[in-house]
Amino acid sequence: MKFQSDILSACSGLLFAVGLLVGWGLLAGSLPPLSPSATAEVVASFYQQNEVRIQFGLGVTLASMAFLVPFGSALAAQIRRMEGERAVLANAQLGCAILTAGVVTMGMTLFAIASFRPERNIEITYLLNDMAWIAFTMPVSGIMVWMLVTGIAIVSDRSAPAVFPRWSGYFCFLGATLTAPGFPVALFKSGPFAWNGLLAFWVALVTAFAWIIIMSVLIIRAVKQEAEALG
Template sequence: MSLHRPAAVKNMWVSIAQSRFMTPHAFQYYCAASGIFSSLLFFLGFAAADFLPPIKPWWTAEKTAEHYQHHTHRVRIGASMIALSGLFYMPFCAAISSQMRRVPNLHYVVQQLQLSAAAAGLWTFVLPAIILATTSYRPERNPEITQTLNDFFWICTLMPWQTFMVQNFCFSYAIVIDQRSKPLFPKELAIFNMIIPFFWTASTGIHFTKFGPAAYNGALSFWFLGISFCGQLIIDAVFLLRAIHSEPEGGEQIVDMFPNRLPKGDPEVAPGKDI
């Protein structure tokens, strides 16, 4: 049973649907710009929680708990901002996946691997935010519990870089194999996305030490990782916006590669059929 709507209401919805803010291009622009918002929210979340610079891993349980007791509201705000950064991360990755499909003869497993790694990487935003929110929920608790949750937050935030490396390598692969005279992305962006993940690998061993550049507050495990990660999101988003701008308004043919497609004349293909 359809609802009867006045003509003015129908015209309003038609006007909204045909608005330039609702075009496929506009939607992709929103998704690409989400990478910038994700980066800024992630950075500002740490700033809000007074984690720039990070608290020290060698602090006693009492001193660690004191930080959460004195900055309870700031930590709670920071946790919310870090969680929201994950909200913007997924549309950004979906826009990358969509533009990767425009590359001729790109095997669909590359695009699917990039998108599935993005879905897994979302938890690198959400889970630490949940842990941080839990830590700040009862700051008056036993200091040793607060210290344990604090360690859990930093390790969960900095250690899981692997899914992002997979994303970068898939994106770089798509850029490299695009040999058209006017490729979607410059080859320098592929080199950039292949090099940046190696700045993150030092965080693999943050649970081995509480001092020095490899600790969770150190130059390698925190500063290099954080700056390169947030900076990469912004740079990729800018080039993604340019790629979207080059897409025809009416869309273009997507070239998929199907490994199960057998050539004509293959004995496994039944006569008169093209699989």
């Protein structure tokens, strides 16, 4: 079949999402998150009591991080169809995909380091936990610009038939708006903009997952249409 690697790459975005949810979310027990207002004792005992679960879960997550890159590449191939040879947005988009994978990898690695010696001085575990959460939730500009650039490419695509449906471009803009509220997490220890808050965490996380799933489906659909057109 034509374009098999495109379809595999599109699906690899889902591997990233599943690896993050299952490893970090379920196995390591990070959903719902530890509160930023929790004391050092509470945080340290979380790592002490769930030591192996956390370490194993983060292993699963960290093994799946780079699968975001082939997904970005499959998306780049479609954006290149929209904008032609110069592919400014396609390249920007791929760069942001790599940056996002890097940011999440960094956050997850810090979680793994925090879980490495749970018997250590609790203040140090406290610090590492802060580092991990802030490194994971605060650097939002990678994913925000990723969605923005993708949205601009889709909305400015005037080819017929369009590569992606036009609503998906506006959905990208919405995604960029909704993943942005992570930027002030260092300012707050409670409320909707803390690292466990409704807007800075839950809305942003659900938006990011929904975006990856929807874009994967759209890429696969577009690839099939492309293959049919070529006969």
